[in-house]
Amino acid sequence: MAYGEETRRALRAAYVHKALSLEAAAEQMDIAFGTASRWKRDAKLAGDDWDKARTASMMAGQGHEAVSQLVLQEFMTLFQSTIEQLKKDDQGNPMAKAEALSRLSDAYNKAMSAAAKSNPKLNKLAVAMEVLQMLASFIQEEHPELTEQFLNVLEPFGEKISGVFG
Numbered sequence: 147m148a149y150g151e152e153t154r155r156a157l158r159a160a161y162v163h164k165a166l167s168l169e170a171a172a173e174q175m176d177i178a179f180g181t182a183s184r185w186k187r188d189a190k191l192a193g194d195d196w197d198k199a200r201t202a203s204m205m206a207g208q209g210h211e212a213v214s215q216l217v218l219q220e221f222m223t224l225f226q227s228t229i230e231q232l233k234k235d236d237q238g239n240p241m242a243k244a245e246a247l248s249r250l251s252d253a254y255n256k257a258m259s260a261a262a263k264s265n266p267k268l269n270k271l272a273v274a275m276e277v278l279q280m281l282a283s284f285i286q287e288e289h290p291e292l293t294e295q296f297l298n299v300l301e302p303f304g305e306k307i308s309g310v311f312g
Contacts, residue, residue, distance in 0.1 A: 149177065154185050161186070162200045221257045225250065233297050244286035244293045247300075251275075251282040274307045 153175065160171035172182035186196050228250055232243055258275040278300070285296050 161196055163203050225254055240290050240293050244290045247282050248286045251279040255279040
């Protein structure tokens, strides 16, 4: 289906100014996600980076705390999807899962630390995530056979911590 320039602009506005995910903006406008992704990619190649525009819009409207919140939300989405993939991988080597969990925890800790620096309210959450990273490392080193059980507990517990401290 062919779409006009007005539709592309409306999709961009939903993504940039309303801060919808690209998937949600495409769904709202009844556009295939692949088409929306292609439009975003083509715009970037033409010099219109929707992600930079989105960040600038957030900063102009709500300040650095809002940008930190957005980055953290996007990271949490990636974090949760990665945890889900690790849980679904029945054929995976427990040591490889433990290594992936350790790396994921490290990335989470770094993201939380960076967010805490830009938003002091998140400092307690960063400390909590550091403790979780230490626990993940401990499990990897001392009890790799418990990795699967730890993954089953980590996701809901992470959500609880985010709700309490975030």
